[in-house]
Amino acid sequence: MVTFKERVRGIVLSTALGDAMGAPVEKLSYEEIKKMYKRVESLRTRWYKEDYPADLNLGRRRGNGTVTDDTLMTVALINVYNKEKRHIDAYDMGNEFVKEIAFNKTYIPEFGREALIIDRLFYPEKYIFMRHVLANCEPREGGIGNMINCGAAMYIAPVGIVNAGNPKAAYDEAILFAMGHQSSYGLEAAGVLAACVAKAFEENVTVDEIVETALYFAKDGTKNAIRDLTAAARKLHSEGADMDTVISTFQNVIEPYSPMKDDVHRKMEKVGVPSNHYTPSRLFSIEELPMALAFMVLNDGDYYGTILDGINSGRDTDSIGVMAGVILGAMYGERVIRSEDVELLQETNKMNLLETADQFSETAKLIIEQDLQLNEKRKNLL
DSSP: OOOHHHHHHHHHHHHHHHHHHHGGGTTOBHHHHHHHHSOOOOTTOBOTTTTSOHHHHTTOOOBTTOOOHHHHHHHHHHHHHHHHOSOOOHHHIIIIIHHHHHTSEEEETTTTEEEEGGGTOOHHHHHHHIIIIISOOOGGGTTTTSOOSSTTGGGOHHHHHHTTTOHHHHHHHHHHHHTTTOOHHHHHHHHHHHHHHHHTTSTTOOHHHHHHHHHHHOOHHHHHHHHHHHHHHHHHHHHTOOHHHHHHHHHHHHTTTSTTTTOOSOOGGGTTOOOOTTOOOSSOOOSHHHHHHHHHHHTTTOHHHHHHHHHHTBSSHHHHHHHHHHHHHHHHOGGGSOHHHHHHHHHHHTOOHHHHHHHHHHHHHHHHHHHHHHHHHHHTTO
Protein backbone atom coordinates (compact mmCIF):
# COMPACT_ATOMS: atom_id res chain seq x y z
CA MET A 1 0.00 0.00 0.00
CA VAL A 2 1.22 3.48 -0.86
CA THR A 3 0.77 5.95 2.00
CA PHE A 4 -0.74 9.42 1.66
CA LYS A 5 2.63 10.98 2.51
CA GLU A 6 4.38 8.94 -0.18
CA ARG A 7 1.82 10.00 -2.78
CA VAL A 8 2.22 13.69 -1.89
CA ARG A 9 5.99 13.28 -2.16
CA GLY A 10 5.47 11.59 -5.51
CA ILE A 11 3.48 14.56 -6.80
CA VAL A 12 5.88 17.26 -5.60
CA LEU A 13 8.95 15.41 -6.84
CA SER A 14 7.27 14.59 -10.16
CA THR A 15 6.39 18.24 -10.70
CA ALA A 16 10.08 19.11 -10.51
CA LEU A 17 11.17 16.04 -12.47
CA GLY A 18 8.80 16.51 -15.41
CA ASP A 19 9.54 20.24 -15.43
CA ALA A 20 13.33 19.85 -15.35
CA MET A 21 13.34 16.97 -17.87
CA GLY A 22 11.35 18.96 -20.42
CA ALA A 23 12.82 22.43 -19.85
CA PRO A 24 16.02 22.08 -21.94
CA VAL A 25 14.02 21.26 -25.08
CA GLU A 26 10.89 23.35 -24.49
CA LYS A 27 9.44 24.83 -27.71
CA LEU A 28 11.48 22.56 -29.99
CA SER A 29 9.50 20.34 -32.35
CA TYR A 30 9.67 16.56 -32.21
CA GLU A 31 11.89 16.55 -35.29
CA GLU A 32 14.22 19.18 -33.82
CA ILE A 33 14.60 17.23 -30.58
CA LYS A 34 15.26 14.06 -32.54
CA LYS A 35 17.89 15.80 -34.68
CA MET A 36 19.68 17.54 -31.78
CA TYR A 37 19.42 14.89 -29.05
CA LYS A 38 18.14 11.68 -30.67
CA ARG A 39 16.15 11.22 -27.45
CA VAL A 40 16.19 13.07 -24.13
CA GLU A 41 16.54 10.52 -21.33
CA SER A 42 18.22 12.34 -18.45
CA LEU A 43 17.90 15.32 -16.16
CA ARG A 44 21.45 16.19 -17.17
CA THR A 45 20.37 17.19 -20.66
CA ARG A 46 22.09 20.30 -22.03
CA TRP A 47 19.82 23.23 -22.92
CA TYR A 48 19.70 23.89 -26.62
CA LYS A 49 20.08 27.62 -25.92
CA GLU A 50 23.11 27.13 -23.69
CA ASP A 51 25.50 28.91 -26.07
CA TYR A 52 23.08 31.61 -27.21
CA PRO A 53 23.95 35.26 -26.41
CA ALA A 54 22.44 36.44 -23.13
CA ASP A 55 19.87 38.61 -24.91
CA LEU A 56 18.51 35.53 -26.71
CA ASN A 57 18.30 33.18 -23.72
CA LEU A 58 17.15 36.02 -21.46
CA GLY A 59 20.07 35.46 -19.12
CA ARG A 60 18.60 32.17 -17.93
CA ARG A 61 20.08 28.74 -17.47
CA ARG A 62 18.51 25.32 -17.83
CA GLY A 63 19.59 21.71 -17.82
CA ASN A 64 21.16 19.57 -15.09
CA GLY A 65 17.81 19.37 -13.30
CA THR A 66 16.91 23.07 -13.36
CA VAL A 67 13.18 23.69 -12.85
CA THR A 68 11.08 26.51 -14.30
CA ASP A 69 7.88 28.36 -13.44
CA ASP A 70 5.79 25.15 -13.39
CA THR A 71 7.52 24.09 -10.17
CA LEU A 72 7.82 27.57 -8.69
CA MET A 73 4.09 28.22 -9.12
CA THR A 74 3.20 24.81 -7.66
CA VAL A 75 5.26 25.52 -4.54
CA ALA A 76 3.68 28.99 -4.33
CA LEU A 77 0.23 27.37 -4.29
CA ILE A 78 1.39 24.93 -1.62
CA ASN A 79 2.52 27.92 0.45
CA VAL A 80 -0.97 29.43 0.21
CA TYR A 81 -2.54 26.21 1.50
CA ASN A 82 0.00 25.93 4.31
CA LYS A 83 -0.86 29.46 5.40
CA GLU A 84 -4.64 29.30 5.07
CA LYS A 85 -5.18 25.62 6.04
CA ARG A 86 -8.53 25.48 4.22
CA HIS A 87 -10.04 25.18 0.76
CA ILE A 88 -9.44 28.16 -1.52
CA ASP A 89 -11.10 30.14 -4.32
CA ALA A 90 -10.49 33.07 -6.66
CA TYR A 91 -10.27 35.51 -3.77
CA ASP A 92 -7.22 33.60 -2.57
CA MET A 93 -5.80 33.88 -6.07
CA GLY A 94 -6.20 37.64 -5.88
CA ASN A 95 -4.85 37.93 -2.34
CA GLU A 96 -2.51 35.24 -1.05
CA PHE A 97 -1.32 33.76 -4.35
CA VAL A 98 -0.45 37.22 -5.69
CA LYS A 99 1.65 37.82 -2.59
CA GLU A 100 3.54 34.58 -3.21
CA ILE A 101 4.39 35.35 -6.82
CA ALA A 102 4.79 39.13 -6.75
CA PHE A 103 5.94 40.17 -3.29
CA ASN A 104 7.83 37.29 -1.62
CA LYS A 105 11.32 36.63 -2.95
CA THR A 106 12.49 33.07 -3.49
CA TYR A 107 15.40 31.35 -5.21
CA ILE A 108 14.85 31.27 -8.98
CA PRO A 109 16.98 28.40 -10.34
CA GLU A 110 17.03 29.73 -13.91
CA PHE A 111 18.45 33.04 -12.62
CA GLY A 112 20.79 31.49 -10.07
CA ARG A 113 19.67 34.05 -7.49
CA GLU A 114 16.77 35.17 -5.33
CA ALA A 115 14.07 37.18 -7.05
CA LEU A 116 10.32 37.55 -7.29
CA ILE A 117 8.61 34.68 -9.11
CA ILE A 118 6.80 37.22 -11.28
CA ASP A 119 10.16 38.28 -12.72
CA ARG A 120 10.37 34.80 -14.26
CA LEU A 121 6.75 34.36 -15.35
CA PHE A 122 5.37 34.33 -18.88
CA TYR A 123 2.88 37.08 -19.76
CA PRO A 124 -0.36 35.10 -19.15
CA GLU A 125 0.88 34.33 -15.64
CA LYS A 126 1.91 37.94 -15.04
CA TYR A 127 -1.70 38.72 -15.97
CA ILE A 128 -2.62 37.56 -12.46
CA PHE A 129 -0.80 40.59 -11.04
CA MET A 130 -2.19 42.99 -13.62
CA ARG A 131 -5.79 41.93 -13.07
CA HIS A 132 -5.86 41.52 -9.31
CA VAL A 133 -3.44 44.22 -8.17
CA LEU A 134 -3.40 46.86 -10.88
CA ALA A 135 -6.96 46.51 -12.19
CA ASN A 136 -8.39 45.49 -8.78
CA CYS A 137 -10.85 43.22 -10.57
CA GLU A 138 -13.65 41.13 -9.13
CA PRO A 139 -11.47 38.06 -8.34
CA ARG A 140 -13.82 35.59 -10.00
CA GLU A 141 -13.42 37.54 -13.24
CA GLY A 142 -9.63 37.67 -13.06
CA GLY A 143 -9.04 35.23 -15.90
CA ILE A 144 -11.27 37.02 -18.40
CA GLY A 145 -9.31 38.44 -21.29
CA ASN A 146 -6.16 36.43 -20.63
CA MET A 147 -4.32 34.45 -23.28
CA ILE A 148 -5.66 30.89 -23.06
CA ASN A 149 -2.86 28.48 -22.23
CA CYS A 150 -1.90 25.70 -19.79
CA GLY A 151 -0.66 28.16 -17.18
CA ALA A 152 -3.25 27.31 -14.53
CA ALA A 153 -3.20 23.57 -15.15
CA MET A 154 0.57 23.35 -14.79
CA TYR A 155 0.51 24.24 -11.07
CA ILE A 156 -2.94 22.95 -10.03
CA ALA A 157 -1.89 19.55 -8.61
CA PRO A 158 -2.03 20.73 -4.94
CA VAL A 159 -5.79 21.18 -5.36
CA GLY A 160 -6.03 17.49 -6.22
CA ILE A 161 -4.05 16.64 -3.08
CA VAL A 162 -6.32 18.48 -0.64
CA ASN A 163 -9.26 16.72 -2.29
CA ALA A 164 -7.62 13.29 -2.50
CA GLY A 165 -10.15 10.60 -3.38
CA ASN A 166 -12.82 13.17 -4.28
CA PRO A 167 -12.40 14.14 -7.97
CA LYS A 168 -15.62 16.18 -8.05
CA ALA A 169 -14.47 18.39 -5.18
CA ALA A 170 -11.04 18.73 -6.79
CA TYR A 171 -12.55 19.78 -10.12
CA ASP A 172 -14.84 22.32 -8.45
CA GLU A 173 -12.12 23.86 -6.29
CA ALA A 174 -9.67 24.07 -9.18
CA ILE A 175 -12.25 25.90 -11.27
CA LEU A 176 -13.17 28.25 -8.42
CA PHE A 177 -9.52 29.09 -7.77
CA ALA A 178 -8.10 29.15 -11.30
CA MET A 179 -10.91 31.34 -12.68
CA GLY A 180 -8.87 34.13 -11.13
CA HIS A 181 -6.17 33.37 -13.70
CA GLN A 182 -7.64 31.57 -16.73
CA SER A 183 -10.87 31.10 -18.65
CA SER A 184 -12.31 28.84 -21.35
CA TYR A 185 -10.34 25.66 -22.10
CA GLY A 186 -7.34 26.89 -20.09
CA LEU A 187 -9.55 26.91 -17.01
CA GLU A 188 -11.19 23.62 -17.95
CA ALA A 189 -7.84 21.84 -18.14
CA ALA A 190 -7.00 22.96 -14.61
CA GLY A 191 -10.22 21.46 -13.28
CA VAL A 192 -9.78 18.18 -15.13
CA LEU A 193 -6.15 17.73 -14.09
CA ALA A 194 -7.01 18.37 -10.44
CA ALA A 195 -9.76 15.72 -10.69
CA CYS A 196 -7.27 13.24 -12.18
CA VAL A 197 -4.79 13.84 -9.37
CA ALA A 198 -7.51 13.35 -6.76
CA LYS A 199 -8.60 10.11 -8.44
CA ALA A 200 -5.00 8.86 -8.57
CA PHE A 201 -4.88 8.69 -4.77
CA GLU A 202 -7.19 5.67 -4.82
CA GLU A 203 -5.40 2.40 -4.07
CA ASN A 204 -4.87 0.25 -7.18
CA VAL A 205 -6.41 2.84 -9.50
CA THR A 206 -5.76 2.15 -13.19
CA VAL A 207 -4.80 4.41 -16.07
CA ASP A 208 -8.14 3.64 -17.72
CA GLU A 209 -9.97 4.81 -14.58
CA ILE A 210 -7.95 8.04 -14.61
CA VAL A 211 -8.92 8.62 -18.24
CA GLU A 212 -12.57 7.83 -17.45
CA THR A 213 -12.44 10.42 -14.66
CA ALA A 214 -11.00 13.01 -17.05
CA LEU A 215 -13.73 12.31 -19.60
CA TYR A 216 -16.46 12.43 -16.96
CA PHE A 217 -15.57 15.97 -15.88
CA ALA A 218 -14.16 17.45 -19.08
CA LYS A 219 -16.33 19.67 -21.25
CA ASP A 220 -16.43 20.62 -24.91
CA GLY A 221 -13.13 20.61 -26.80
CA THR A 222 -11.17 19.40 -23.80
CA LYS A 223 -13.36 16.32 -23.51
CA ASN A 224 -13.18 15.60 -27.23
CA ALA A 225 -9.40 16.03 -27.39
CA ILE A 226 -8.86 13.66 -24.45
CA ARG A 227 -11.27 11.12 -25.92
CA ASP A 228 -9.68 11.16 -29.37
CA LEU A 229 -6.06 11.15 -28.22
CA THR A 230 -6.45 8.37 -25.66
CA ALA A 231 -8.37 6.28 -28.19
CA ALA A 232 -5.53 6.77 -30.68
CA ALA A 233 -3.02 5.82 -27.95
CA ARG A 234 -4.81 2.52 -27.26
CA LYS A 235 -4.76 1.64 -30.95
CA LEU A 236 -1.10 2.57 -31.36
CA HIS A 237 -0.18 0.57 -28.26
CA SER A 238 -1.94 -2.52 -29.58
CA GLU A 239 -0.10 -2.14 -32.89
CA GLY A 240 3.30 -1.63 -31.27
CA ALA A 241 3.78 1.58 -33.24
CA ASP A 242 7.18 3.30 -33.35
CA MET A 243 7.69 6.80 -31.96
CA ASP A 244 7.59 8.52 -35.36
CA THR A 245 4.16 7.01 -36.03
CA VAL A 246 2.95 7.86 -32.52
CA ILE A 247 3.93 11.52 -32.75
CA SER A 248 2.57 11.93 -36.27
CA THR A 249 -0.74 10.39 -35.20
CA PHE A 250 -1.00 12.35 -31.97
CA GLN A 251 -0.27 15.65 -33.68
CA ASN A 252 -2.83 14.99 -36.39
CA VAL A 253 -5.43 14.11 -33.75
CA ILE A 254 -4.78 17.20 -31.60
CA GLU A 255 -4.62 19.66 -34.52
CA PRO A 256 -8.40 20.37 -34.74
CA TYR A 257 -8.33 21.33 -31.05
CA SER A 258 -4.97 23.16 -31.03
CA PRO A 259 -4.26 24.46 -34.53
CA MET A 260 -0.94 26.26 -33.98
CA LYS A 261 1.04 23.00 -34.48
CA ASP A 262 4.83 23.55 -34.18
CA ASP A 263 4.52 27.31 -34.65
CA VAL A 264 4.75 28.13 -30.94
CA HIS A 265 7.40 30.86 -31.08
CA ARG A 266 6.49 34.51 -30.77
CA LYS A 267 7.74 36.44 -33.80
CA MET A 268 7.34 40.00 -35.05
CA GLU A 269 5.85 38.62 -38.26
CA LYS A 270 2.84 37.35 -36.28
CA VAL A 271 1.87 40.80 -35.00
CA GLY A 272 -1.58 41.79 -36.25
CA VAL A 273 -2.16 38.51 -38.08
CA PRO A 274 -5.60 37.06 -37.21
CA SER A 275 -5.65 33.56 -35.72
CA ASN A 276 -7.53 31.40 -33.24
CA HIS A 277 -4.38 30.64 -31.28
CA TYR A 278 -4.80 31.10 -27.53
CA THR A 279 -8.30 32.58 -27.87
CA PRO A 280 -11.37 31.41 -25.91
CA SER A 281 -13.33 28.65 -27.61
CA ARG A 282 -15.68 25.82 -26.72
CA LEU A 283 -14.15 23.80 -29.55
CA PHE A 284 -10.46 23.95 -28.55
CA SER A 285 -8.25 22.35 -25.91
CA ILE A 286 -4.77 22.90 -24.58
CA GLU A 287 -2.40 20.23 -25.89
CA GLU A 288 -0.54 19.34 -22.72
CA LEU A 289 -3.19 17.49 -20.69
CA PRO A 290 -4.61 15.32 -23.52
CA MET A 291 -1.04 14.51 -24.59
CA ALA A 292 -0.03 13.57 -21.05
CA LEU A 293 -3.01 11.24 -20.69
CA ALA A 294 -2.39 9.73 -24.12
CA PHE A 295 1.24 8.94 -23.27
CA MET A 296 0.05 7.34 -20.02
CA VAL A 297 -2.22 5.06 -22.05
CA LEU A 298 0.49 4.36 -24.63
CA ASN A 299 2.93 3.30 -21.89
CA ASP A 300 0.45 1.42 -19.66
CA GLY A 301 1.21 3.92 -16.91
CA ASP A 302 4.96 3.30 -16.85
CA TYR A 303 6.38 6.26 -14.96
CA TYR A 304 9.59 7.16 -16.76
CA GLY A 305 8.40 5.84 -20.12
CA THR A 306 5.38 8.15 -20.04
CA ILE A 307 7.29 11.25 -18.97
CA LEU A 308 10.14 10.69 -21.42
CA ASP A 309 7.81 10.07 -24.37
CA GLY A 310 5.91 13.21 -23.41
CA ILE A 311 8.91 15.51 -23.28
CA ASN A 312 10.40 14.08 -26.47
CA SER A 313 7.16 14.81 -28.34
CA GLY A 314 8.07 18.50 -28.58
CA ARG A 315 6.38 21.87 -28.08
CA ASP A 316 5.44 22.54 -24.44
CA THR A 317 7.65 19.73 -23.21
CA ASP A 318 8.06 20.70 -19.56
CA SER A 319 4.34 21.10 -18.89
CA ILE A 320 3.53 17.78 -20.58
CA GLY A 321 6.12 16.20 -18.30
CA VAL A 322 4.62 17.88 -15.24
CA MET A 323 1.03 16.86 -16.00
CA ALA A 324 1.90 13.23 -16.67
CA GLY A 325 4.23 13.22 -13.69
CA VAL A 326 1.81 14.51 -11.07
CA ILE A 327 -0.85 11.94 -11.96
CA LEU A 328 1.60 9.04 -11.96
CA GLY A 329 3.36 10.42 -8.87
CA ALA A 330 0.03 10.29 -7.04
CA MET A 331 -0.60 6.74 -8.27
CA TYR A 332 2.78 5.27 -7.34
CA GLY A 333 4.26 7.56 -4.71
CA GLU A 334 7.89 8.60 -4.35
CA ARG A 335 9.31 5.07 -4.61
CA VAL A 336 9.01 5.10 -8.41
CA ILE A 337 11.42 8.05 -8.70
CA ARG A 338 15.16 7.37 -8.85
CA SER A 339 17.01 8.56 -5.76
CA GLU A 340 19.74 10.13 -7.89
CA ASP A 341 17.11 12.23 -9.66
CA VAL A 342 15.72 13.44 -6.36
CA GLU A 343 19.19 14.37 -5.11
CA LEU A 344 20.03 16.28 -8.30
CA LEU A 345 16.72 18.17 -8.30
CA GLN A 346 17.15 19.29 -4.71
CA GLU A 347 20.81 20.24 -5.15
CA THR A 348 20.47 22.09 -8.45
CA ASN A 349 17.40 24.08 -7.42
CA LYS A 350 18.36 24.67 -3.79
CA MET A 351 14.95 23.25 -2.82
CA ASN A 352 14.12 20.77 -0.10
CA LEU A 353 11.34 19.16 -2.09
CA LEU A 354 10.86 16.34 0.40
CA GLU A 355 10.41 18.80 3.27
CA THR A 356 7.99 20.84 1.16
CA ALA A 357 5.98 17.71 0.38
CA ASP A 358 5.91 16.51 3.99
CA GLN A 359 4.79 19.86 5.36
CA PHE A 360 2.06 20.08 2.75
CA SER A 361 1.04 16.49 3.47
CA GLU A 362 0.19 17.53 7.03
CA THR A 363 -1.74 20.57 5.79
CA ALA A 364 -3.71 18.46 3.31
CA LYS A 365 -4.52 15.88 5.98
CA LEU A 366 -5.88 18.65 8.21
CA ILE A 367 -8.11 19.99 5.43
CA ILE A 368 -9.38 16.51 4.57
CA GLU A 369 -10.08 15.77 8.23
CA GLN A 370 -12.10 18.99 8.46
CA ASP A 371 -14.12 17.83 5.44
CA LEU A 372 -14.78 14.45 7.04
CA GLN A 373 -15.96 16.07 10.27
CA LEU A 374 -18.31 18.31 8.28
CA ASN A 375 -19.69 15.28 6.44
CA GLU A 376 -20.44 13.60 9.77
CA LYS A 377 -22.40 16.67 10.84
CA ARG A 378 -24.30 16.61 7.56
CA LYS A 379 -25.26 12.98 8.16
CA ASN A 380 -26.96 14.04 11.39
CA LEU A 381 -29.24 16.32 9.38
CA LEU A 382 -30.82 13.39 7.57
